[in-house]
Amino acid sequence: MVYYEGVPVTVIPRQRDSMAKSQPAWLQDRTRGRFWLFSAVRDFVDQVAKSSPARLALIVFALVILVFTGLLSLPISSAAGIVTPLHDALFTAVSAVCVTGLTTVSTALHWSFFGQLVILIGMQVGGLGILTMASLMALAVSRRLGVRGKLIAEQSMGGSGGSSGRLGEVGTLLRIVVLTSLVIEAALFLALAPRFIIIGESIPNAIWHGVFYAVSSFNNAGFTPHTDGLIPYETDLWITMPVMVGVFLGSLGFPVLMVLLRGGFRYKNWNLHTKLTIEVSLILVAAGAIGWAALEWSNEATIADLSVGDKIIHSVFASIMPRSGGFNLVDMNAIEPATRLMTDALMFAGGGSASTAGGIKVTTIAIMFLAIVAEARGDRDVKIHHRKIPEGTMRVAISVIMLGATLVLVGCGLLLPISGQSLDRVLFEVLSAFATCGLSVGLSAELPPEGKYVLSVLMFAGRVGTITLASALALRQRRQLFHYPEERPIIG
Numbered sequence: 001m002v003y004y005e006g007v008p009v010t011v012i013p014r015q016r017d018s019m020a021k022s023q024p025a026w027l028q029d030r031t032r033g034r035f036w037l038f039s040a041v042r043d044f045v046d047q048v049a050k051s052s053p054a055r056l057a058l059i060v061f062a063l064v065i066l067v068f069t070g071l072l073s074l075p076i077s078s079a080a081g082i083v084t085p086l087h088d089a090l091f092t093a094v095s096a097v098c099v100t101g102l103t104t105v106s107t108a109l110h111w112s113f114f115g116q117l118v119i120l121i122g123m124q125v126g127g128l129g130i131l132t133m134a135s136l137m138a139l140a141v142s143r144r145l146g147v148r149g150k151l152i153a154e155q156s157m158g159g160s161g162g163s164s165g166r167l168g169e170v171g172t173l174l175r176i177v178v179l180t181s182l183v184i185e186a187a188l189f190l191a192l193a194p195r196f197i198i199i200g201e202s203i204p205n206a207i208w209h210g211v212f213y214a215v216s217s218f219n220n221a222g223f224t225p226h227t228d229g230l231i232p233y234e235t236d237l238w239i240t241m242p243v244m245v246g247v248f249l250g251s252l253g254f255p256v257l258m259v260l261l262r263g264g265f266r267y268k269n270w271n272l273h274t275k276l277t278i279e280v281s282l283i284l285v286a287a288g289a290i291g292w293a294a295l296e297w298s299n300e301a302t303i304a305d306l307s308v309g310d311k312i313i314h315s316v317f318a319s320i321m322p323r324s325g326g327f328n329l330v331d332m333n334a335i336e337p338a339t340r341l342m343t344d345a346l347m348f349a350g351g352g353s354a355s356t357a358g359g360i361k362v363t364t365i366a367i368m369f370l371a372i373v374a375e376a377r378g379d380r381d382v383k384i385h386h387r388k389i390p391e392g393t394m395r396v397a398i399s400v401i402m403l404g405a406t407l408v409l410v411g412c413g414l415l416l417p418i419s420g421q422s423l424d425r426v427l428f429e430v431l432s433a434f435a436t437c438g439l440s441v442g443l444s445a446e447l448p449p450e451g452k453y454v455l456s457v458l459m460f461a462g463r464v465g466t467i468t469l470a471s472a473l474a475l476r477q478r479r480q481l482f483h484y485p486e487e488r489p490i491i492g
Contacts, residue, residue, distance in 0.1 A: 322343045349365055426443065
């Protein structure tokens with residue numbers, strides 16, 4: 001009995017301390033070690049996120065690819081029950097997570113249902129975007145997003161006065177991104193699955209194919225669970241139309257989709273990013289469709305024997321897919337050389353910023369075109385829709401274009417001696433890898449392992465390189481206390 005000021009007091013021991021003392025020493029050590037490990041990981045993520053958010057994004061993306069490579073290497077992932085070679089497993093994992101669609105083995109024949117499910121999950125994870133995924137990881141581990149982390153997430157959503165709103169809304173915005181993706185994919189599934197049932201597929205296969213194409217099309221991945229892809233359905237609008245719509249919506253980007261969801265289709269309610277993205281996207285689709293039809297109209301190996309309506313559908317389809325969709329209705333080896341060159345240009349252009357599409361992005365093209373027009377007119381300001389484009393944005397656009405061109409040049413230089421193929425085939429495959437498009441002339445499957453590793457690096461760099469570079473440059477602004485005298489070198 002314990003007395004306090006002459007009054008007897010009953011002392012109740014602390015439950016947590018009693019339990020801790022009753023635990024074995026080895027269990028106490030394991031518990032402390034577990035908390036220490038979690039704290040170490042959290043501190044590391046916080047430190048990297050504060051010092052270099054782009055580096056955190058690269059680390060996360062690389063780790064995710066390694067996880068999917070390991071899963072695809074398992075015997076259960078292959079239809080034959082064997083271990084898939086490392087170069088094929090890595091290539092497929094990179095292609096899935098980077099939502100590219102290039103393959104070295106047949107998705108329908110080589111992979112089991114488990115393997116295809118791993119690819120499906122990889123497409124979904126990759127489609128959410130590298131910066132979005134990095135922000136989600138930082139939020140999950142540290143339970144908070146610092147100002148720098150919120151700026152990174154806002155930049156990935158096309159912020160800077162755009163659709164993303166205040167910094168405090170970033171966490172909510174990330175949840176909206178995931179929900180929007182799932183809703184659009186569900187709508188695509190509801191459009192595709194019944195059609196597969198009508199044309200004779202079993203209900204389980206129709207459901208699986210509907211889910212697979214919904215995820216693959218919206219995420220601009222280009223993977224197909226059918227042996228011949230979409231070629232057997234080239235005249236079936238009930239299948240080709242939802243795929244085209246899914247790819248086009250995915251190529252616009254989440255910032256544009258957010259604006260459309262909030263402000264509808266009233267043009268005056270759109271911000272500048274939305275206007276430029278939609279305008280340039282429609283221009284590229286229209287120009288690409290007209291050019292593809294003109295070049296392939298009489299090509300016996302592609303669309304010469306089809307009806308006028310089917311030729312038009314083929315042309316629009318072929319114009320949308322190089323934006324990073326990756327699906328094809330004709331053999332890409334059979335198209336005319338001029339058509340292949342035009343497809344190269346469309347792949348390099350890509351889709352919208354912060355989208356599931358690749359390439360240098362349509363806003364980059366728009367800004368550089370506007371800068372050229374302003375320079376030709378002698379205007380000091382680059383302006384469009386009663387808005388001035390900041391000089392910093394133009395510098396970022398130039399950097400993205402130069403990085404993209406350099407990656408393509410280096411990739412071609414490495415693959416030409418490795419493959420021994422002609423420049424047009426190598427350039428097409430390299431551009432498809434860099435732009436995470438997925439259209440192929442079959443070179444990926446023909447390459448030796450070292451060539452597949454080169455394309456894997458290109459897919460990774462194309463997916464994360466331009467995005468992280470643009471974000472890093474946009475956030476990296478040093479304060480200058482003085483300026484040097486201005487002097488112009490001779491240009492041209």
